[in-house]
Amino acid sequence: MSGGKIYKFIDTLQKRLQQWNFQNSKKGIIFGYTSALQNNCCYCMGCTENLNDIPFGNNLIGAYFLESFDEDSIVVFCNELSKNKTSGKLLVYNYNENIEKISLFDIKSKKLIDYTIEIVDHQVALEPLIQIKLDVNFKLNISFEDSTPTTNISSIIEQLNSWIFRLDMSSFKINGKEENLNGICIEDLYNQIEQFEELQDLQIPTNMKKKMIEKSQRQLRSRKSILQFKLDNNIEKSDSPEKFEENQKYDFIFNLKMFYLLQLQNNLQQLYKIFINSLTKMLTLMQKYFDDNPEKKCPLQIPQVVNFYEPNIYTHIITILYHDLDSIEIYKDQRKSLHLKYLVPMSRPTFKLANAIGRDFSGKKLMNVHVGLQSSIKNGQCYIVKGKYSYHHYNQDHMDDSGWGCAYRSLQTIISWFQIQGYIDIETVPTHKEIQQALIDVGDKPPNFLGSSKWIGSQEVCYVLSHLYDIQSKIIFINSATELLDKARDLIKHFSTNGTPIMIGGGVLAHTIIGVDFNEATGDVKYLVLDPHYIGDENLNNIHKKGGCAWKPVTFWDKNSFYNLCLPQVSEDF
Incomplete structure (x- = not known):
């Protein structure tokens, strides 16, 4: 009936959909990934209102409906979502008045078929995933002549396909021309890391050093340590002006950080495409901000690319372009839109900058020192x-x-x-x-x-x-x-x-x-x-x-x- 596919719905997503006070979010899309280890298994990781807001590394899986929708309305919505496909199926999740109804939309026949999903702990869905960081510095030119901001962002976007990314602590590089990258998966990248600070100054035989490097690589893999890429020949970041003045030109190094949750079995060609597509999207949004705000008066701030991840609430990384952060109301509106867009409860300040990935308030103090401790209460x-x-x-x-x-x-x-x-x-x-x-x-x-x-x-x-x-x-x-x-x-x-x-x-x-x-x-x-x-x-x-x-x-x-x-x-x- 389902073409052999099993749709696994994570518990936190089901909870969000069932508890959401939907306001304007009465229907939307469900995204996730198809397991590289089990081709017939799809994990439903999150939800959002629009296709353009699917986090990088995820794909369209289905649709959700949070009040009474007749079958014709559901078919019309699913048909619109799948208009570029000729076959396949979409999972349909309908929750109304404490009643959960699951079905599949067959794209070819345009009919709904009854179905049963499997609910799994969100940690099960996260197990095959690894966090990857992309840290890029590039020259940004910005001019505020006559108070109208102009930038070189468009030319940067045109050059993206020629960019080469280097794995941190390694000489390994990926680019868009390497056809053999299809045969290398993300998990293999741990074997490319050879620069370990504790081994640099050791005067030991080559074969012994090789064994120590291999041991360190295995440890990184077992801990699922973050893999970090930088733009090859990444230039040093310079301090950008805090404010930009009228009739001035600026040339500085802009730092952009992106985070991704991807399967260990994804190949590096897919990884490269994700890098390019995500950079294109963020830079396009930045250019649009300047284009849409020619009346912006100086001084103003450069928009920031910010990443959020809270696996106990939403098991995917959300990347956003924040702008005009000196305005309390604009900052609040941007945060509110994220709560509505991804159906994240508005009971906590989830999308404040303090909660962004990479923010560190601890100084030299340890954080969450309880992690790893096991209690001894039987069946507790x-x-x-x-x-x-x-x-x-x-x-x-x-x-x-x-x-x-x-x-x-x-x-x-x-x-x-x-x-x-x-x-x-x-x-x-x-x-x-x-x-x-x-x-x-x-x-x-x-x-x-x-x-x-x-x-x-x-x-x-x-x-x-x-x-x-x-x-x-x-x-x-x-x-x-x-x-x-x-x-x-x-x-x-x-x-x-x-x-x-x-x-x-x-x-x-x-x-x-x-x-x-x-x-x-x-x-x-x-x-x-x-x-x-x-x-x-x-x-x-x-x-x-x-x-x-x-x-x-x-x-x-x-x-x-x-x-x-x-x-x-x-x-x-x-």
Whole structure:
């Protein structure tokens, strides 16, 4: 009936379609990829409103309809989508009033056929994929004579097919003329990497060095490390002017970064085409921006190519050209359009610049140090902090706060979460003195509190979050640590909705809870604890060995002490 094809729908896509408050997005397209290892298997990865918005490396798979559509309307829409094809099928996903209906549209007969999809965990669909980065520098000429911007972008687009791309840490290159690239797949690129910093200065026999290189290549492959390409003879990036003035000409190096999720089995000819097509699209959009805005007055900013990827929400990379970022309203409108275009819930600031791939707020601090830890609760289900945070602990930043600074460090970790997720626009988390000053400003502490080594607790953490960032928190009071057994469901609900780190304080100790592992049948529970009392270097193995981050039973806390938990709340706003 389906030509032997199996359509695998990822769980996060099904959830988005079923929970979407569709507004204008009542129908659209489903995109994904056909498995190179299983020709009869198609993974449905995402959805969008228009064909032109399919992420690079994905193809049209089908269509979605989110209210009652009669069969004729569905056929008309699918027929329009497939007008350039004479045969094949499109998956049709129809969801209305809690009823899910699946069918296939046969392009040749133009008829709908009943069908059943298979729902799979999104990690299953991501397993055959690898992330690739393209980092390109090129000369951009821009003139603002008579306030009308003119550029050399069109001539750059004409030259794209002659560009050659070199694999980073390798001499391997790809271009559009190499016919033999069809026989080489992306996975083979790991064997081309030969420049490893740890091996450069070693004076060892050639055969031994070769074995060490091969071992390093296997390690990169097993970790599915990002493969990076640069334009051959890539010129050094120069600082572009922050603002462009009227009646001036500029010649500078423009940096453009693109990210892709592609199958390891894709051949390099396909990869090259994806590079060229994506660069063409982004540069064309940039040229269109200048052409459509001749009245733009100086000074103005150059548009930015920005990449987003949040696999727990949407399992594909979204690349966008942001412009006029100095305008709050234009920035907001562009972000809103992405939420609507890809049916991403507008309850979180998913497409703020802070969430772009490559943005780093951690400095020298480690991020998400819990990754890789396994809980020991039998048949338990884990509920973990959503997003990223940086790990703050004793004696960082040349600050000796051993014995009194644990709550300050827990607060810094919480604030880093809000910063990294884009809820607050700050460059750095507050220092101990800035935290103390905030408590003085709200009237909670006297002036001599500034510069002291006095401990703070959960209530003070709530005051600072509210005063500095207008972040509201929920407080849970418990008379004994044993009551944490009864609070597992409250914390599960918190991580399932808000997803922020939780500060727990009692006695003279403070910790950060970033996860719950709970067995519904037995009531067994463990909490994932980020310990600010850790003293040591920023080494993940040491942090895990010394308990800087670990799963803890309720007995980890003193049963004879009372505790307060500060649960920071997120605002429902994109």
